Amino acid sequence: MPLDPSFVGRTYPPTDPYLVGREKIREFARAIGADDAAYHDPEAARAIGYADVVAPPTFPTVVTMAASRQVVADPALGMDYTRVVHGDQKFAYARPVVAGDALICVNTVEDITQRGGHDFLTIRTDVIDESGERVVTAWSKLVQRGEEKP
Amino acid sequence: MSDALETQTYRVTRADLVRYCGASGDFNVIHWSDRLATQVGLPGVIAHGMYTMALVGRAVTTWAGAPDAVVEYSVRFSRPVPVPDTDEGTEIVVSGVVKEVTDDGLTRISLTATCQGEKVLSLASATIRKR
Numbered sequence: 001m002p003l004d005p006s007f008v009g010r011t012y013p014p015t016d017p018y019l020v021g022r023e024k025i026r027e028f029a030r031a032i033g034a035d036d037a038a039y040h041d042p043e044a045a046r047a048i049g050y051a052d053v054v055a056p057p058t059f060p061t062v063v064t065m066a067a068s069r070q071v072v073a074d075p076a077l078g079m080d081y082t083r084v085v086h087g088d089q090k091f092a093y094a095r096p097v098v099a100g101d102a103l104i105c106v107n108t109v110e111d112i113t114q115r116g117g118h119d120f121l122t123i124r125t126d127v128i129d130e131s132g133e134r135v136v137t138a139w140s141k142l143v144q145r146g147e148e149k150p
Numbered sequence: 151m152s153d154a155l156e157t158q159t160y161r162v163t164r165a166d167l168v169r170y171c172g173a174s175g176d177f178n179v180i181h182w183s184d185r186l187a188t189q190v191g192l193p194g195v196i197a198h199g200m201y202t203m204a205l206v207g208r209a210v211t212t213w214a215g216a217p218d219a220v221v222e223y224s225v226r227f228s229r230p231v232p233v234p235d236t237d238e239g240t241e242i243v244v245s246g247v248v249k250e251v252t253d254d255g256l257t258r259i260s261l262t263a264t265c266q267g268e269k270v271l272s273l274a275s276a277t278i279r280k281r
Contacts, residue, residue, distance in 0.1 A: 030173070031170045031173035032201070032204040032207075032208060033160065033166075033205075034217075048216070050218075057223055058203050058204040058223075062173075065174070065175065088225065090222070090224035090225075093220060093222070093223075
């Protein structure tokens with residue numbers, strides 16, 4: 001069944017804060033081979049004006065991907081996650097994520113379209129810190145592939 | 151910064167994917183099980199799209215010369231990156247071309263990532279702010 005376009009514009013309740021740990025940033029940076037000192041060494045991060053280690057540009061996916069389950073696992077929307085592939089990804093940054101941040105995600109269904117038998121769902125996730133300041137906005141376009149014809 | 155940026159090459163092995171599963175929290179079976187990946191029609195285990203995006207992001211911060219320079223970054227995943235279970239794995243080659251330098255200090259870079267000679271991203275670009 002195609003995804004219900006009436007979900008477009010729907011905003012979900014803010015997620016519980018995700019506390020960004022210094023070791024999580026280091027682990028993520030090591031996993032992608034990013035060795036810039038500011039990802040690993042708090043002193044190096046302070047030297048460029050941050051309170052603690054900063055995260056590489058795609059680190060917010062750790063937080064936003066988990067948060068977007070709110071939408072993709074919403075039984076009312078009825079996505080079949082076994083048929084979902086990642087189509088597009090975009091980030092717009094106000095600042096890098098910094099260890100110690102408590103990040104709250106607000107998911108909004110920005111677009112639902114059908115084309116060529118596939119469903120396309122775009123989720124915008126506004127990531128804000130505890131003071132309510134925007135840190136980064138992420139857009140994920142997910143493709144639910146059409147069901148095999150019997 | 152010249153128009154064409156220095157090409158960056160990153161090796162990707164199965165061990166890298168396992169490490170990225172843990173670091174990112176994305177344990178989708180298609181990134182670690184050939185058996186389950188082929189069951190859903192893939193040639194075998196493929197890299198996380200977000201892992202490719204992370205490697206291309208490394209190229210961008212390398213070119214920028216700063217870990218916090220990226221203002222905007224977007225990609226379309228146009229082709230999977232198969233990662234064979236060998237010591238060598240595979241390679242992702244990232245190139246970039248400066249498209250625009252604005253008066254307010256922003257540089258827009260068009261990005262290309264290839265694996266085995268095939269483009270794996272389309273519509274990929276980043277905007278960086280020079281310190």
